[in-house]
Amino acid sequence: MIGDLKNHIHLATQELKLVGSPSDLRILSRKVRYLAPRILKFRHKASRIPPSLQLEPTNICNLRCISCPSDRSSRKKGYMEMGLFKKIINEAASIGVERIHLYLHGEPFLHAEIAEMLSYIKKKSLSVHLTTNGSAIGEAKIKDIMDSGLDIGDHIIFSILGNSKESHERIMKGVKHEQVLADIEQFVFMRRRLKMHGPVFEAILYTMDENRHEVDDFQASWNKRVDHARIARASNSVARYKAAQGLELQRNRTCPQIWERLTIYWNGDATICCGDFDGDYIMGSVRNSSLEALWNHEKLQQVRDCHSRGKFAEMPICQYCDM
Numbered sequence: 001m002i003g004d005l006k007n008h009i010h011l012a013t014q015e016l017k018l019v020g021s022p023s024d025l026r027i028l029s030r031k032v033r034y035l036a037p038r039i040l041k042f043r044h045k046a047s048r049i050p051p052s053l054q055l056e057p058t059n060i061c062n063l064r065c066i067s068c069p070s071d072r073s074s075r076k077k078g079y080m081e082m083g084l085f086k087k088i089i090n091e092a093a094s095i096g097v098e099r100i101h102l103y104l105h106g107e108p109f110l111h112a113e114i115a116e117m118l119s120y121i122k123k124k125s126l127s128v129h130l131t132t133n134g135s136a137i138g139e140a141k142i143k144d145i146m147d148s149g150l151d152i153g154d155h156i157i158f159s160i161l162g163n164s165k166e167s168h169e170r171i172m173k174g175v176k177h178e179q180v181l182a183d184i185e186q187f188v189f190m191r192r193r194l195k196m197h198g199p200v201f202e203a204i205l206y207t208m209d210e211n212r213h214e215v216d217d218f219q220a221s222w223n224k225r226v227d228h229a230r231i232a233r234a235s236n237s238v239a240r241y242k243a244a245q246g247l248e249l250q251r252n253r254t255c256p257q258i259w260e261r262l263t264i265y266w267n268g269d270a271t272i273c274c275g276d277f278d279g280d281y282i283m284g285s286v287r288n289s290s291l292e293a294l295w296n297h298e299k300l301q302q303v304r305d306c307h308s309r310g311k312f313a314e315m316p317i318c319q320y321c322d323m
Contacts, residue, residue: 014227018152020197027153031127034098046304049095050262050295054274055088056080056104057111058266062136064173065161067208070105073277079111080266084287086120088264091291093124101261102130105277109136115144122149131157131204133172134180142183146190152198158184158226160203162211163218171210184225202228251312251319258303262295270294272303273317281317 019025034051058079064071092100100121108114109132121128128150137145145156158180162168165177187201203222207215215231222229263274264286272281283297294300306314313319 015152015200018197018200018227020195024152024197027127027151030098031153034127046259046296046301048296049292050097050260052099052101052261053088053092053097053291054101054104054257054261054263055085056106056264056266057085057102057108057114057117058106059104060110061105061107061133062110063107063133063175065133066171066173066210067161067206069277073105075105075265075277075279076267078266080268082113082116084268085117088268088286088291089120089124089126091286093126095292097126097291099127099129099261102128103132104263104265104274106266107133107136109141115141115148118145118148118150122151122154127153129155129157131159133175134158134160134183135172135175137183139183139186142186142190146187146194146196150196150199152200154199155202156187156199157202157204159206160218160222161206161208163205163214163221167211167214171208181225188226200228201226202230204230204232206232251321254307254310255318255321258300258307262291270297272297272300275321276317 015028019028058077059070059073059075060077060079061068061070089100102108102114102117102121108130111117118128118130150156159172160168160180161171168177168180169175184201184203191198191201203218203226205211205215205218211218219229219231257274258272261274262270263272263276264270265279268285268287269279269282270284270286270289271279272283276282281299283294283299286294303315303318306312306318
């Protein structure tokens, strides 16, 4: 816990450099309240409403990363309709949801209306986190995104799974290393030119055998480019579990996400877990159920109960996951 706390304090200190007004401090205080249970490892208790939503703009991706099972998913491919998206955001704002994670099993910047989605989230005074592989952006889209109302409470996170061109392009098949770097530099330049205090830009490297030797170089290089350069462990996905039943790894801690966010696919289906690649654990749909009802669904309550009792083996989707 001490290590995690020190890391979060370090990140918070970096973000304070972006503060330019009292409103920025108020936004950061809301972020701290949201993150406090995870940072301090409070005992999790289910709230009446989800603190955040994980929304999937699309499950289509333009890359084939060696660490990602999304291209092997059996779910139908598609894009979230703006009507459905606005319905979800309207309800989220009305019941007190704090944050939208606008990504899941696809590349969010492939959605033609992603800038409009961001703008609508901000009009409803919600914070947004968006994770991207950085390869489907371009200068015109960058301008639209930076004009969408993002602030210091929002994050754009770039998954860069290799510091060198060789590793980056070998792990994230289809990516163009120089193009990604140029677009990220354009984001940072535009924020500075427009004298904006946000969003926070972060680069993340998920470690695996293919890039472990570049961890130090990654941090040294990316700390000069963005606000945060973070190293994380590549997670054992549910898809890998299905493909390798003989894994020795077994879960030994509760998952923070079952207490933090409700996961909703591009078509409106809600699932118990963001790692449910094939839609095997769907609870219902936001088209005919409320966010509150889905958050308190018996299937999700069962997962929380198993985690509270430390009986992870009772949930196959959880047993071999280390998220």
